[in-house]
Amino acid sequence: MTDATRRSRSWLDIVAVAAVVGALVFAMTSPRVESQGDSARMLFIHVPTIWLAYLAFAVTFVASITYLVTKKLKWDLIAGSSAEIGVVFTTVAIIGGAIWGKATWNVYWTWDARLTLTAIMLFVYIGYLALRRSIPDPEARARRSSVLGILGLVQLIPVHFSVTWWRTLHQSNTFRPRDIQMDGPILAALLMSVGAFTLVYASLLRHRVHLAELELVALEAAAATEGPVAGDAVTAPTIDSAGAGE
């Protein structure tokens, strides 16, 4: 790795942290939401985290297709890394939503369509990560997991539109085409925090992909050194036919 890439990576980290601090100031000083009060400030965490989950799984989808087309392992590393980040942020979105739900709905969790489908999405992508761990060979892992990485994205459609398709406790989508149900100052603060979280995602993804590349190099180095392994000195015991009957 060159110094230039290392420098650009740390620059991205600094910009992401600065953006988060800036977004936090906006989130704390934005006008209070009518009828919900300060609990509505969860908006500035809840919406960006689920946005990141959508974005991360979309990147996994694109990277999986690109791997199948180009057969370059780097794309598979991007797919896996992005899904990992997506799982983390889906979890944060669910936990943040539960806290917000208790404050406004009066319940942490309930089995309405939006909540349930989001939980299913989380479990499918945890399954995707489990699948990756179960296949040691990098090529086979890339080939098989890319199928799930592509199919997994389909769920995002029912997850997102569940609140308009079915009757749910979760309110309907605030962002409708040409009709945003949000006042300007709140929207500005929300866009700031969505931008900041997106930078955090970019930074996390670069670090995670870099780590995955190092893992791959280490794995290849280990495979290249054909040395003795633990237990080589031990010979398997054999059954003495004369003493077997006793």
Place this chain on the structure above:
Amino acid sequence: MKRYWKFLVPATVALGLLIVLLVNLSSNLVYFRTPTELQTEVAPSEERLRLGGQVVAGTVVENGETLVLTVTDGRESLQVEHAGAIPQLFAEGQGVIVEGTWDGAMFHSDTMLIRHDEQYRTEDNVIYDTIDHELDEL
């Protein structure tokens, strides 16, 4: 063989969880019924169900341990007798979902949830509609 087991176990667990979730979901795609549905389709019974609607202004009466209120879906209204905790955001005109039984005349609930709308408006009542207008022009 061993590595197939490593894949099969998490896959089976994931599939099991998925089935549990889907079974839960199928009965909950409709999270609550409306006053109109209760009066036209749903027969009174001891079965627990959820009723959703807006609290009609001027109908909320405290009656000892219980709260009597009327909820509406804009077409039909239904009287609810609620015995239980009252959420912080409970107010006239607010969307609520109550859980309990329906006896044909009154809905007896013990759990109340708030169903707020998707609008995020500021408290100062300034009308910020420039964005909407700009988008309309697109």
